[in-house]
Amino acid sequence: MQIKVMQNILQANEKKAAEIRMLLKQKKIFMVNLISSPGSGKTSLLEKTLPILQKKYRVAVIEGDVETDRDAMRLEKYGVPIALINTSGACHLESVSIEKAFTAFDLDNLDLIFVENVGNLVCPAEFDIGENVKVAILSTPEGDDKVMKYPLLFREASLVILNKIDLSAHVNFNQINFYNDLKNLNSNIPVIETSCISGLGIDKWVEWIEVKMEK
């Protein structure tokens, strides 16, 4: 019974996600779903990315948070439209929330939407929200063993951002183990190493998005 209900929820979510994906295609909007643990640097990455991409594209952000508007407030200064979804305890975003967030935007005047999902390495990966790509962000202090311990996200993602690379010297992150695990799990997935402090890798990340948008 529990399983049946869960399947119904997932099916309803996927149906709505397919509608969102069709709408985005129609409106020529590219949508990126950013997924990571709490504190891996999703908001910091957006702080580095928005000033570059908003010069060329009309960008909006959907902020998913259990509670508070803190991340949304950090991004306010960039002047892009932001829709904040407080999940009030829920551990992930679903497609029905994305549909509601869209009502805050003028979709005829957007090229690119970033969704910052709830900080959680498990649940958000299970829920299609109609995005074009899922991007997994892992930060070096979290450890090199996360790929195999939380495999669904790293299987589903189109890209891995290995963030806080500036902390590598201070933490016990074995790059060989990390890349080996990723090769075994999802051999073709690209990885971009970034630091939101020094700006390292941000150019590659921006380029990766632009190439994906052109496809």
Next chain:
Amino acid sequence: MQIKVMQNILQANEKKAAEIRMLLKQKKIFMVNLISSPGSGKTSLLEKTLPILQKKYRVAVIEGDVETDRDAMRLEKYGVPIALINTSGACHLESVSIEKAFTAFDLDNLDLIFVENVGNLVCPAEFDIGENVKVAILSTPEGDDKVMKYPLLFREASLVILNKIDLSAHVNFNQINFYNDLKNLNSNIPVIETSCISGLGIDKWVEWIEVKMEK
């Protein structure tokens, strides 16, 4: 309908948790539920804690992981009984899993059980597993803003471990903001600052457990 089913699941979980709590009381076993994001240092904390506590107490560990036996393998060398629960995708432990894990132990010969919950700052806090105390672990690289963004755990916990304090100098963690948020959310909760590299604070953590066990 969805809400009703969820309530049934939560009610069934709480009923079983109450049974577990009664059993633990009967057997004079103290059970600690360790909850944090992935990579905050739950396993590292156990690596520092087990060698000290097993000199005085009969200790066991329940390892909750989405997949792999990696954390359990890290703890194998301490020679304590370990029950591994692979949730196969599920984002938290429930009391029914704890009851199953108990079948791997001789409860008449235990004083203390550590449960390392699934790495997740959201879902595990919602599920009572019959523990005596929930301990929230936050590591400095995750950022000082997590208390208010993930309030349920920090409201439910009996103690906060602020781990990776050795990285403070290298990360942007504002202690004033962190302690202010915690004071506003849960004013009486104690905090122990730890480093599993230098060993700082481990003595205080061990002492905290021992005082709780005596009560």
